[in-house]
Amino acid sequence: MPNVLVIDDDRSVCEMVRQALQKSDLTTSTAMTVQDGLAMLAADAPDVVLLDIMLPGASGLDVFRQIQEIDRKLPVVFITSGTDSGTAIKAMQLGGFDYVTKPLDLPALTDLVEQAIDTRRMMSTPVALSTNEESTADSETFVGRSAPMVEVFKSIGRVAAQNVPVLIRGESGTGKELVARAIYQNSDRSEESFMAVNCAALPDALLESELFGHEKGAFTGADKQRIGKFEACNGGTIFLDEIGDMSPLVQSKMLRLLQQQEFERVGGNKTIKTDVRIIAATNLDLDKMVEEGEFREDLFYRLNGLSIHLPPLRERSEDIAHLLEHYLNLWARQMRRSDIEGISPEALELLQKHSWPGNVRELQSVVRQSLLNATGPVIVPSFLPAELTGAKPAVEKSADARNDAGVRSNIAPFIEKRLNSGTSDLYAEALEQMEMYLITRVLEFADGNQTKAAELLGITRGKVRNRVRQFGISLDKKVTLDEQDSPS
């Protein structure tokens, strides 16, 4: 369970934060002095530190420097009062993760801590490029023995050491984030920060401010100055996921950044220099977008210094069995299903024939669902999700199969079944089922239009798209992004 260290001399702040983070399953330790905080840092190896910038008898910047000496990759979120934000901004420029102002907005703080934990994981969990050898306990295994994946591993080795932008291309769920992390971890910048921004998850104006920062008063709601990722990550590496979703304005700012390593904060006129390596990823056809004038050609060539193409899973079927084995072993252990022995030849055949539109992310979901359904030690066809048992490609699903999504997601019998099986992870399992049902149903209602579904759900289009991929959701109607593209 991730561990958060709060260093703040105000006992009530420590307690409030502890209670808020506990609700998100985060363990919190608290220290009220710098000495105690540094001692706990060494003893507990936290994943994130929340640091009050005005501790008695200590300069926040000095404490931050000491933390950086102990662990350069540890994300530090500063807690400031309205009057000391200047120091926080300085600390951000030195590589702090973010800062929050008192009185604390606890839900926003929890989100920020979760983002920081994710960043910590991406920076610190090594990606093992495993073709034969077993992965070690503290690494994530990048499984792949097919010829195209061996080529990908070689490319990672080649590009990592060169300080140029890299463009990673491939369908959703093919492992682009894993490639980005492997490049970072094997580069000369591996001791510096790594930050990830999903360009599709934020509306255009927020993305601009997230990347470049803004000055106080730059727009309605900009009540304080904000340091963007390009400034905070100076010397490090930024992973820009879903780069094809950038607005023309952000594209032109990005181009300047790549050409001159400089930019201005939104609403500011001071030119800021930065030295950031950019790794970008996309699942869209950028060449076509360039042709159609949707993506700047000059930016495309700049980003495309070196490019790595991740083949879809259906084009490397020999990896399917290895991936199934890998995730079955991993999750059977996690779900306390030590009785699981493997997959029957019939089930394996169905899985090999499947077209995997959601790639490895869909395969993960299938393994998880099969384990939930498994009443015996061998995964047989009847334990597989309904859309696989007919061995039809998901895009050709029949109305019956679609109805199955509803049946499968019927939450009451699901919960009863899991309670009887003695699960220890019911919260996550039930939420996943509910979310799968909700997104599928709303998309169905919206005729497959993701923009409309996002409006109905009150979440971003990027989030809808991520969930569609994560769960491998596919409706009879084509899932589209814009109303004008909706099938009639």
Ligand SMILES: Nc1ncnc2c1ncn2[C@@H]1O[C@H](COP(=O)(O)OP(=O)(O)OP(=O)(O)O)[C@@H](O)[C@H]1O
């Ligand atoms: N070859 C692989 N071996 C093991 N796990 C993999 C492999 N490829 C992908 N994964 C896992 O599949 C999931 C999806 O991968 P990842 O997020 O890197 O995909 P992506 O291409 O970035 O997707 P998206 O375009 O939707 O952001 C992750 O949990 C990742 O660890």
